[in-house]
Amino acid sequence: MDGDDYWNTSLNKSFSFDDDIDQKFLDDNVSEISNVSSSGAISLNLIINDSDLQMILEDQMITEPIFPKVSLEEEIKILRRKLQESQYCPIPITINKLLLGKPCSLSIYKSLNEKEDLLDKAILCGNGDAILRIVLFLKNSLKTSLFNQILETRPIAVDHYVNYLNTTMRIGEASEILKIMGRNQEAAMIQFKASVSSKNVITKLEKLKNIRELFDQPCCNPFLSQQLSNFITLLELQINERLYFHPHDIMEKSVIETLYYCCQKFQKWSDPSFNSSTNPFKLAINYAITPSQFEWVAINERGKSQAWRDIEGLFQKKSVIKKKSFTIHIPLELAIIRLYNLRAPQAVLNSFLQHVDDPERRLTLSKKVGAINSIVESLTALKDKQALEDFKETLASGTAEYFYTEKAIINLSNTKSLLGIRKNSNATS
């Protein structure tokens, strides 16, 4: 049952009138209002007349309405009808009684034809309660082969029956019926769900191993079977390495959460091929974690651990010709914003920003994350001297950033004048 904790904390606390006569059922801003509107209510008989209300109240009862006061002859008539119904009652009348939820007996339907007809009429009516009740009646009054035969052509009846078995924890029976009906996938899934719900992780692991063969059948999607194996190996890893992850409890956490803690414990970021079962790079391969998701987890974890050099190293790939190349699978912009949110130092932000090719975009992004060097570089690339001058004004004079900007302005003026000279010489020649 859900919300156990909530229930436990509210043990035996009651709302008592004795403590406070005005105590409200809920917090006041709710109850206040709900009581207000009742004052404007109209009288009940404008909404519904007495006989209709009486009828609704009778229908709500799960027993037959109390015998009305009638003449002796009437009473005999009613009793005769009741007696007849107890011996034989036409199926449509029974279906109606089931719909109203009034007492009726199914055991009067003895022949196979009647039984089938009864079920079909209930399915036609669409009342699930009646369908299940009839299925359970058929289960108890027919031999298994006949029962299965009837269910085979009525999948909706199977659904109601299987749901019921499932709810009452008769997983084996539910799965068996589904298999007989050729619904092997669902049978496997029911077993899976039951295994997952075990509280003890060792039992869970054992149960999952036991249902492997259900997923390995040729009719089953091999992808699902792969996922089940992944689940099993993950649980095994978590059980075997639980001490390694101390103080974090990673039992039954997802692959990504496990990856996160693996990143946290990993010491050899410079050597991705390091041989260990908790090497995050290996984990990523084993569970087919996409490169982008791997990078995202690594950035977040390394960022929170302030290990900025590991982050930079992650994306600097040394190629054969010794030239470092930068590869990233997540959109650069997302990575930069996240690094900023993780409070990465300016140097780290700048080193990522330099890979944004379009200077306009780089400028906007640099401004967003306040990376001064990148702002200056972008403005230089855009050859916007005025903007550089303006930007310089915003900086405290004498700081490194101030001088950096100033230098950029000078450089930009030089290249500009150089270009100017070249243009002039072109013109004269």
Added chain:
Amino acid sequence: MDIALEKKLSGFKQIALEKLENILLTILGKKDLVISPDLIRILDSFANMTWLKSKGFDRIFKLSSSPPPKTKVLVFMIQADLITFKYVCDQISFLKDKHSSFDPGEVLKDFHIIVIPNLFFTFQNLLETEGLHGIVELHRFSWDFIKIDRNLLSLELPQVFKEVFVRNDKSLLSSIASSLRIFNIVHGRPKFIVSYGENSDKILSMVSRMESMRKSSAKEKQDFPDFHAMIVMDRNKDFPSCLLTPVTYSGLMVELFETKAGILSIENESNKNKSGKINILNVEKDQMNDEKDIKTLRMCGNSDEIYTTNKYRHFSEVVNLIKWESKNLEGEKNKYSRDMNIEQMKEFVEKNLPKVAAQKKILYKHLVICEKIVQEMSGNFERQQNIEDTILRNDNKKQILNYIHEQLYTNAHQYNILCLICLLHICVGGLSSDEVNKFVGGYLNTFGHKHLEMFQGLMKAKLFPDINQVSSKNLIGIAQSTIPKKTQFQIHAGKLKMIPGDEIGSTAGPPMACPSYVFNGNFIPLVVQLASALLQAKDATELLSKVGHLEQLKLTGSFIGDDLEPFKDAVLSNLKILPIKPRTLFIFIVGGVTYAETAACSLIESLTGSTIVLASDQITSGIDLMKAAS
């Protein structure tokens, strides 16, 4: 809507009290109530403490893992869930054994269980097998319709979607039928009842069956019903209206917070956005909502004008209007700044407006909600809207899948991501098994392999492709991606004009003139198109040209007869039924209604000068549907 009708809609509350009283009258003596925590808020919406006390209740306990003290008659009130029922049986067995050793014979019939909304056979069966037959008396009770707002009713049976659409268990349909029958008794049976979907068909035939067995005596009501027309529709006929992100204020409220009996919980625990995320990947610190009295908001206009004015507005307008509202409250002398952000506004309202306490309290609540909505949803709002539009128009499947993948590893929200992939499946379809496997694999890696079974549930509800299929649909997939072809959904939506063309988006005019505004101009809910077709049709030709192609549409009602007839034939052989007059329409959606639909219907209501009341088993959102499948 005239006041008499509005009051009548609240009348279900009085009937519910009569029904409950009728049960309680049979339980003699002083009694304690033990109630499922989920039911408290709903019970409170029609029966208050004073009333319960007058019916002999002394104390009220929440149903918990340990049995309540047994000093008086114990009345348990639970929802129709067999596991909860078993749980109560266990508690009763324990109490019975404990007490019988002291005073045998005394406890007989001292236990009652009221099951909501209906008592099923398996419950009675279980009671017998537990050896409690004759010791416990069983009752059933349904409160029928709870009035949530002016034009919105709810049965408050949140399990319907899961039971009916995911588990394919139809037991609750008869309870819905029974409530609709009571609706017909109170308001008269509509002359013109449209059914769309197999569950709706079943419900309506059960209603007819019940009516033919037990006839209502109010003849006049049946001749002049309060609602001339009725639509009953299955939720699965229009999933996009749940899966798309609404832009209306009330829609976003429910998108972010949980609601029950029309009361929104503004607490952190009920924040749907936070609860679905993986904590380790979050950078923001969890802000505790320390304001003690800001816990709930009643989503009803009676006492909250701010809500009434803004509930159906585009959220971007709402923020400004609420700012304006607080400026109004404050008057001129105080130093209000136009440039204040919401955070500052919050502080401002808290400190500077001591006079108008009640108004302030409500205003403050709205500011908190607005702040939360901005905080949680604004970051990605525009991109999300664009991608939803792309999905509806089947523009670029690769781009959509990339976005979904990116959301999976960056945002990592367990249910939001499912809404997107389900929307893609429904609107575009043709996902190849590689694409499906990649998504499922990524999802399981992120949120845990225990969720594998959930995809089976989504598949059963037809929200997700069949993961069991071994055969690869790659070939079809490629063919579809190279030649942009209209998908089945697009053809369907096109015929019903559910996706507004560019001409509507670009025409100048009031922004709320098209019901698609609830989804930022991207989509019009199906129920709205059905309603406006019905309300506006002058004759059969016009009506059939709009909705005649829907093969599963059926018709019944006193104009037609007791049976459900195919829509087209029935309309053609009963030409006199059109145009609909008076223009009063009641809509029931089986499996949950969204606030986007409510807002769009309210617009149609004013555009056509009609009265529309919407009802369902619960107020729902995309996340609620996803949760039901898991």
